[in-house]
Amino acid sequence: MSQKIVPNIWFDRNAGEAGEFYAGILPGASAHVSATYPDDVADWQADFAGEALTVDLDVDGYLLTLINAGSEFRPNPSVSFMLNFDPLRFDGDRDAARSSLDAVWAALADGGTVRMELDEYPFSPRYGWVEDRYGVNWQLILTSPEGESRPFLIPQLTFTEAVDGKAREAAVFYASLFPDAGVGYLAVHPPQSTGAEPGTIMFGEFRLADQWFSMMDGGPDHDFAFDCGVSLEVRVADQDELDHYWDALTAVPEAEVCGWLADKYGLSWQIVPENMGELMERPGAYAKMMEMKKLIIDDF
Template identity: 45%
Template sequence: MPLQKYPFNELYGWIQDKYGLSWEISLANRIDERRPPIINSLLFVGDKCGKAEAAMNYYLSVFKDSEKGHFAGYEAGMEPDKEGTIMYSDFRLEDQWFIGMDSAHEHHFNFNEAVSFIVNCDTQEEIDYYWDKLSAVPQAEQCGWLKDQFGISWQIVPSNMNEIMSSCTPEQLDRVNKVVLKMKKLDIAEIERAYEGK
């Protein structure tokens, strides 16, 4: 999209870098704004087009500390986009902001495991909660990874997983990896037992 004025922003553009990653560039009024300079953007296309609002509302219900931000819907006469679907919206889950949009134009991509969102959990109860709420594709479940009903991938992991992995001896790492590779949903107690050699 060329850099110009749109209904949701005074100056906005969409580009692709030399690595094939997409970036949206927008003018932001930082006075009394809490949006960070870099935000994850979810574009619902193909068979997912028209589901951006449902996804946003579902995520807002799953994450307790969350809020809805800006919203701009497509108007009549903006075909192929359907009136009422999302042209632009943003929302916050915990301390992370997301953008959600629908596009009925032809695109040669969709959501896949190349991008996933990590949810760090302090307890097994938290892991169980997010797993139960988000996992919708049983065949995609592996090593703490899952895919939700909208095709978006998540990793539900213990908060101390990085600390465990970075402090492992080679023997501990081997034990932890063998245990984790057998899991779908991660089990904190079992991972800690493997780490400690019990």
């Protein structure tokens, strides 16, 4: 089954460079330009005419799309990417898994910002959280081969500020919209917790369209929240399916533009047809898209 939900990450004119960087350091990764700006863009986008618009990054079979745009947005820790270094992926060799984790960590930390030091923690013998040179946040963890298998890459949503405490509610809501979905393991902050509201989510998992996500309540006092720096692109078969996700998710009218929306938690989504590449090859398609809020397939 093809990947239905594709995280999109916003870059400031350097998505191509970033794609090459990630392809060079992440196990089983490759990158290629998947779309370019047309030559007849609006005046305010003139510098991008003919340049890369999106770069597809394949990480061990998981697709991320890097958006080549301007400085309007930047990724932040509200959406990070878990990298699960399972010894079973290294023929059961725990030392090889750890060495691979350490090598990726060193590359991501170079020019970046360490948010949690790479160290031993109660939940893992090797874990760290780093924001790389492009502002993308990664959590690297050495997992147990005895545990339940998880994909190498899993997006994590961190609910902060006004939506702190909403992680469980959001996971249930999202799971109600997608096929092959459900809420999995949940760990909550205990009554004696300090720095977090007891009962809020310390770590949780959920599936949407048979894809794993994780989530946590991050607290009300952070200086970051969901925005367009990272969005979730949902690929749909037809207008009816597009309408289904759009109508269920959109909650901020001023955020509706070119197929983008923000939901009631502030998380950004893009609801786009599976054949978007084909649609964009039609005469005047880019200009038509720029005039739309919800995408209308027949209007391309």
